[in-house]
Amino acid sequence: MEFENIEKCLEKYIPSEELAEVQRILYGKQCKKLEFSENAKERNENLGFELAGYEMPGTTSKPRRIRIGLIQNKIVLPTNAPVKDQVDAFHKRIGDIADVASHCGVNILCFQEAWTMPFAFCTREKVPWTDFAESAEDGPTTKYCQEMAKRYNMVIISPILERDGAHGGTLWNTAVVISNTGVVLGKTRKNHIPRVGDFNESTYYMEGNTGHRVFQTVYGKIAINICYGRHHPLNWMMYGVNGAEIVFNPSATVGALSEPMWPIEARCAAIANHYYSCAINRVGTETFPNEFTSGDGKPAHKDFGHFYGSSYVAAPDGTRTPGLSRTQDGLLVTSVDLNLCQEISDKWMFRATARHEMYAESLKESTQLEFKQDIIKEK
Numbered sequence: 001m002e003f004e005n006i007e008k009c010l011e012k013y014i015p016s017e018e019l020a021e022v023q024r025i026l027y028g029k030q031c032k033k034l035e036f037s038e039n040a041k042e043r044n045e046n047l048g049f050e051l052a053g054y055e056m057p058g059t060t061s062k063p064r065r066i067r068i069g070l071i072q073n074k075i076v077l078p079t080n081a082p083v084k085d086q087v088d089a090f091h092k093r094i095g096d097i098a099d100v101a102s103h104c105g106v107n108i109l110c111f112q113e114a115w116t117m118p119f120a121f122c123t124r125e126k127v128p129w130t131d132f133a134e135s136a137e138d139g140p141t142t143k144y145c146q147e148m149a150k151r152y153n154m155v156i157i158s159p160i161l162e163r164d165g166a167h168g169g170t171l172w173n174t175a176v177v178i179s180n181t182g183v184v185l186g187k188t189r190k191n192h193i194p195r196v197g198d199f200n201e202s203t204y205y206m207e208g209n210t211g212h213r214v215f216q217t218v219y220g221k222i223a224i225n226i227c228y229g230r231h232h233p234l235n236w237m238m239y240g241v242n243g244a245e246i247v248f249n250p251s252a253t254v255g256a257l258s259e260p261m262w263p264i265e266a267r268c269a270a271i272a273n274h275y276y277s278c279a280i281n282r283v284g285t286e287t288f289p290n291e292f293t294s295g296d297g298k299p300a301h302k303d304f305g306h307f308y309g310s311s312y313v314a315a316p317d318g319t320r321t322p323g324l325s326r327t328q329d330g331l332l333v334t335s336v337d338l339n340l341c342q343e344i345s346d347k348w349m350f351r352a353t354a355r356h357e358m359y360a361e362s363l364k365e366s367t368q369l370e371f372k373q374d375i376i377k378e379k
C-alpha cells in the first residue's frame with residue numbers, strides 16, 4: 001500500500017492545539033478551502049478523482065485574482081494497448097476532468113508532462129513510443145485542447161511529445177500554450193534533459209531551443225519549466241527575468257529518485273523569483289511490455305517505480321497549498337492574486353538586490369577554457 005499524503009498524516013497525528021503552528025511553519029500562511037458548485041462535486045464523484053481547492057492569501061490592496069487548475073493522473077489503458085486507443089483514452093479522461101475544472105472557475109489549466117502517453121522513455125525503445133509524438137501546431141491533441149480552451153474560455157497548457165515536421169521530424173519534449181480564444185499562442189521546449197536513473201530521455205530528444213519565453217495571456221504572464229528543469233535555479237530565474245507571473249512545472253518523477261526534493265524546488269523558485277510556481281507530477285506505477293535495466297547492476301525490471309503525484313502551488317511569499325494525493329488522479333484548483341508578485345518584490349527586493357551583472361560576468365569567465373577557480377590557500 002502506497003503512503004497516501006503527508007498533510008493528512010500531519011492532521012491525523014499532530015495534536016490540534018499545535019497543528020496550526022506546525023502548518024504555518026511548514027506551509028506558510030493559511031489557505032482557505034474553496035467551495036465548489038453541486039454540479040462540479042457531483043461530476044467529480046462520478047469520475048472518481050480527488051478535487052481540492054484553495055484560496056491563497058493575496059495583496060492587501062488591488063487584488064488581481066485568477067484561478068489555476070492542475071491535473072495529475074495515472075495512465076488510463078495498459079502500455080501495450082494500441083497507441084491510438086491510449087491517446088483517445090487520455091483525451092477522454094482529461095477532457096472530463098477539464099470540464100469539472102471549468103465548473104470550478106479555472107482560468108488557466110495545466111496538464112502533466114507528456115500527458116498523452118505513458119512515460120516510456122525508461123525503456124530506450126523507439127517503437128511504439130515515438131508513435132505518440134504529434135505536431136505542436138496542428139496535431140490531434142492540440143486540436144482537442146483548442147476546442148476545450150474555446151468552449152471553457154480557458155488557457156490550456158498541453159505538454160506533449162512533439163514531432164517537428166519542419167526540422168526532419170525531430171522529437172522534442174514540448175508544452176503547447178493555447179489561448180482562451182482557442183488560438184495556439186506558441187510552444188516552449190524542455191531545456192534540461194535528464195540522464196539519471198531510469199530517465200533516459202536523451203535517447204529521444206535534445207535540449208530545447210526555445211529559451212525562456214513567457215506567454216502573455218488575458219489571465220497573466222505564464223511560462224513553463226518542464227520537469228528536470230526544476231533542478232536548475234538559473235532556468236527558473238530566466239522565466240522570472242522575462243516577466244513570468246506564474247511558472248508551471250509539468251513533471252514525471254518517481255519516489256525513490258526525487259521525492260524529498262519535490263516540495264522544496266518549485267517553492268524555492270517562487271520565493272527567489274517573486275512569482276507563483278505550480279508543480280505537477282503524474283501518479284501510479286507504469287509497467288512496460290519488455291524488461292529494461294537502470295544501468296546500476298541491479299536486475300532488469302518492467303516498471304518505473306511509483307510516480308507520487310503531490311502536485312501543489314507555491315506563492316512568492318513562500319506560502320504553499322497542501323499537495324494532492326500521492327496515489328490518485330486529482331484536480332487542484334488554486335485562487336491566486338497575481339499582484340502579490342509585485343508586492344512581495346517590493347517588500348523583499350530579491351530582484352533589485354540580485355546583482356545579475358556581477359554573476360553574468362563571473363559565469364561567463366567560468367565557462368572559458370583557461371578558467372581557474374578563485375580559491376585562496378595558505379602560503
Ligand SMILES: NC(=O)NCCC(=O)O
Pocket residue numbers: 113194196199226227228229251252253254257258
Ligand atoms: N521527466 C523528467 O525529467 N524526470 C527526471 C527526474 C526528475 O527530475 O525528478
